[in-house]
Every structure is written in C-alpha cells, then in structure tokens.
Amino acid sequence: MEATPRILSIQSHVVCGYVGNKSSVFPLHLHGFQVDAINSVQLSNHTQYPNVKGQILKANDVTELYEALKANKINHYNYVTTGYVGDPSFLETLARTVRDLREKNPSIKYYCDPVMGDNGHFYVPEELLSVYRNTIVPIADVLLPNQFEAEQLSGHTIATEEDGW
Numbered sequence: 001m002e003a004t005p006r007i008l009s010i011q012s013h014v015v016c017g018y019v020g021n022k023s024s025v026f027p028l029h030l031h032g033f034q035v036d037a038i039n040s041v042q043l044s045n046h047t048q049y050p051n052v053k054g055q056i057l058k059a060n061d062v063t064e065l066y067e068a069l070k071a072n073k074i075n076h077y078n079y080v081t082t083g084y085v086g087d088p089s090f091l092e093t094l095a096r097t098v099r100d101l102r103e104k105n106p107s108i109k110y111y112c113d114p115v116m117g118d119n120g121h122f123y124v125p126e127e128l129l130s131v132y133r134n135t136i137v138p139i140a141d142v143l144l145p146n147q148f149e150a151e152q153l154s155g156h157t158i159a160t161e162e163d164g165w
Contacts, residue, residue, distance in 0.1 A: 004032065004033070004034045005033050005034070006033070006035075006036070006077045006079070007033050007077060007080070007081060008075075008077045008079070008080045008081075009024060009025060009028070009035050009080075009081045010062070010082045010083075010085075010094055010097075011024065011037070011082060011084055011113075012039065012040055012041045012042075012083060012084035013037075013039035013042045014043050014044070014045050014046060015042075015044050015045065015054075017045050017046050019046055019083075019084070020039075020040075021037040021039055021083075024081070025037050033079075036069075038062060038065055040056075040082075040083070040086065040090060041055065041084060041086045042054050042055045043055075047123040047124075056086035056087050057086075057090055058089055058090055059087070059093040061090070062094060066097050066100075075100075075101065076105070077101055077105065078107075078109070079109050080097075080108065080109075080110045080111070081111045082111075082136075083115050085128065086124055088125065088127045088128055088131050091131045091135070092131055094136075095131075095136055098110050102139075109141045109142070110140050110142070111144065112136055112137075112140040112144065113145070114136065114145050114149050116128060116132070116148070116149050116152060117148050117152075118146055118148050118149075121148075129153075132153060137153065147164075
C-alpha cells in the first residue's frame with residue numbers, strides 16, 4: 001500500500017471568504033492528500049475589499065514553524081504549494097524552506113501561485129516581484145500566475161493568447 005501523499009501548503013487565511021488555505025485544504029483532504037497548512041497571513045477578508053485588517057507573517061514566523069516540524073522529524077512532503085504572501089522576508093524564507101525540503105526529498109514538487117495582483121493592480125507590496133523573479137521562479141516546478149502576474153514576472157504585455165507563448 002502506498003503512503004498517503006503529503007502537501008505543505010503555505011497560503012493565506014481569511015476569516016470571511018474562501019481563498020488560500022481556506023479554499024484548498026479541504027478539497028485536497030477529500031482527494032486523499034494529507035495537508036499541513038501554514039498561513040502566510042490571517043486577514044479579515046480578501047485584499048480587494050476596501051477595508052482589510054489582520055496579521056501578515058514575517059520570516060521568523062515561518063522559520064519557527066518549519067524548524068519545529070524539522071526538529072520533530074515530521075517535515076516529509078511530496079508537494080509544496082504556495083499562494084498569497086504579504087511580506088518579502090517571508091517569501092525569501094519560504095524559498096529556503098523549499099530548498100531544505102528538496103534536500104530531504106529531491107523528487108518533491110513545488111507548485112507556486114505567485115499571488116501579487118489582478119486587473120492591472122498589485123495587492124501585495126511591489127517588493128515581492130523581485131523576490132518572485134529572482135528567487136522563487138527558479139526553484140518552482142510549476143507556476144500558476146494570472147495574466148497580470150505573468151506580465152509582471154515576464155516583463156511583457158499579454159494582450160492576446162498568442163502573447164502568452
């Protein structure tokens with residue numbers, strides 16, 4: 001019998017709404033995955049609302065959580081998924097975490113949704129763009145950007161389907 005595939009999901013959490021870990025963990029469980037979730041932020045609601053309150057985790061927050069998993073020898077994953085991150089230092093540390101997991105399991109797959117914005121507007125600090133370009137894109141196995149994010153990462157305007165290739 002095969003072991004249950006394990007996912008480390010590092011994404012947002014919102015109190016009202018369904019995005020990030022709140023929308024992905026349950027369906028993945030239903031499909032037979034064991035999902036361990038680290039919330040990159042805890043916000044009242046999606047950032048496209050006019051008022052948003054909550055906490056944005058920093059590098060030391062993800063470091064503490066991951067180091068405890070590692071110390072307890074429960075950092076065995078087949079997949080890493082990432083989504084919304086609100087702080088550049090958190091994103092840099094996330095990259096170190098993925099590299100560490102890849103040393104432990106060279107066949108681990110990293111799926112990155114570089115959540116930065118939509119419809120021509122950033123809803124994260126723009127400083128995240130350079131971290132995505134220089135640090136995250138090179139280590140991701142799969143990138144899942146929307147049109148705006150693909151344009152920002154590539155530096156090219158995408159006006160037609162052909163432009164995306």
